[in-house]
Amino acid sequence: MKEKIKNLIQSVKLLEKRALTIASVSILLVIATGVFAFYSISKSASANIADSKSASSNLITDSPVVAIVGKEDFSITGTSNNSWPGEIISLNNLQVQPDREGTISRWYVRIGERVTAGQIIGKLSRPPQTPEMVSMLSEKSQMLSEARTSVEALRTYTAKRIAQLQKLRIDTESSNKQKIGLIGSNTSASGNILLSSIESKKKLAQVVLNGSITKTFSMMYGQSRIPSAGLFFSIPLKPTFGILDQNLRNNFPNITYKALFDLKEIERSGSLYFDSAIKLANASIADMETLMEADLETLKKMLVEDQSEFVAMLGEIKSMELESVNTQRESIDTLAEIDAMIAELEKELAMSEGDVVANETAYASVRGSISGGYSIVAPNSGVISSIMKKPGEFVGPGMPVATVTANDNGNELVRISMPNNIQKPKIGELLSIVRPGFGTDIKKVRLVGVGSSLDDGSYMADAIFIESTKWPVGSSIRVLSPSSSAVELIKYSSILWNEKGTPVVWAISEADRIFAQEITIGRTLGAVVEVYAGLKNGDRYIQNPTPEIKENMFLDDLIKTAPKEGAGSTPAKSGKDKDMGGMEM
Secondary structure, three states, X not given: OHHHHHHHHHHHHHHHHHHHHHHHHHHHHHHHHHHHHHHHHHHHHHHHHHHHHHHHHHHHHOOOEEEEOOOOOOOOOOOOOOEEEEEEEEOOEEEEOOOOOEEEEEEOOOXXXXXXXXXXXXXXXXXXXXXXXXXXXXXXXXXXHXXXXXXXXXXXXHHHHHHHHHHHHHHHHXXXXXXXXXXXXXXXXXXXXXXXXHHHHHHHHHHHHHHHHHHHHHHHHOOOOOOOOOOHHHOOOOOOOOOOOHHHHHHHHHHHHHHHHOHHHHHHHHHHHHHHHHHHHHOOOOOOOOOOHHHHHHHHHHHHHHHHHHHHHHHHHHHHHHHHHHHHHHHHHHHHHHHHHHHHHHHHHHHHHHHHHHHHHHHHHHHHHHHOOEEEEOOOXXXXXXXXXXXXXXXXXXXXXXXXXXXXXXXEEEEEEEEOOOOOOOOOOEEEEEEOOEEEEEEEEEXXXXXXXXXXXXXXXXXXXXXXXXXXXXXEEEEEOOHHHOOEEEEHHHOEEOOOOOEEEEEEOOOOEEEEEEOEEEEEEOOEEEEEEOOOOOOEEEEOOOXXXXXXXXXXXXXXXXXXXXXXXXXXXXXXXXXXXXOOO
């Protein structure tokens, strides 16, 4: 009996344990079901809240909003770096480049050593004597021989021809001098000596003039002899001569005096005398006492005849003088032609001799290159800055083997590689540069030029130092981005285009008036765009403009006309601070 009771008790305990286990599992299942249901409800509620917020955000984005330049946080990529690469270069650095290939056999200088232009600083080894090199030497030798033969023949011909032309020049000068009477004393032996003939004609014209004055002097002055020059003006004209022209009567003694005693101006003074004497006779009146009518007519006739003879002589004199001038001009032209021919012969000879020198130099150069080494020379005076090749290394034509830096270091400049997607700084702007690893050593340079085309995707620019520096040539530098390259960002949706095709935004004045502001835009970076000009930090403008916005309207009017919240949109919000009191325009 006891055993049965004991077994019964154990069975009951076992049942109790199983019941507790089943109960615990049931409770856990109920709790899990509740938690899952709560999670599902929460997730649905969160999704609804997120959808509500998204819808609200879309409503705000689709409605006009007042924004402030520089106050918005745009998280974008693709902004320009804050520094640009560059290098210090020198216009006085010249690379030494041999003209042919070969092996460096020797250097005569060391780095840091001063050299002069044309100085031999190294040597290339002798190249192998290939058939091409031997053929070239033979060709240069043939050209030199032909040039020497040609110049010898030309030199002989030129000497003989120049001697002939010089003799012709002397004969031409002698003949021309005889024609114009510049040489020879026998002027009466030949009538073609122009100068002698001219002088004879002038003397004969003087005789005619003096004879006419002598014949008319007694009739006009009442004396048979002409007085000396000192007493000439003491004798007056007869009262009836020139009585009708008192001015001519007063001037006639002076005119007669010049015709008699001024022998240098025989042509002018003689012509004036005859003209005045005839006019004086025509202005005279016969008084039957001092001047008879017949004598006056005879005087007039004699003066006209003497004048005709005098004028004819003057014409002959003018003709001979013209012939003399033409002869001199022809002589000069002939002599000039002879001189030009001599100069042309000398020029041709000089050019031929120059060809000989050039062929000699070319032959010596080729021969030296084949039979010996090739000398490497310094292109300018300065200091050996670098030697790129060691003895035994092979180099080709045009390959840099050394660098010579001139003594003048004033031509150092900074060559900058400027990104092509930034607003380029202006010419003359000051830039700050720094060497990598020397962050505290900052120098100022002035921008002097910016290229107009891209080089490897960048603009190349040059800048010069505004202060002395000891930075070495060839150093890599970084150009710190200047403040002028910093730009403002606005949403692309804020931009409109006017009838001229210019981008504009609806800007807001201090008096809360809305107006169209033209802007200059740059890169588009996602949903935002760079503004180079037209807006500055702190300016207010309308984001997401709507058709209701008009020029010169008040911001408050835009807020009043914006759709209500219940209608599915959000009114425009003012971006002004409370302490920004507006002033009406």
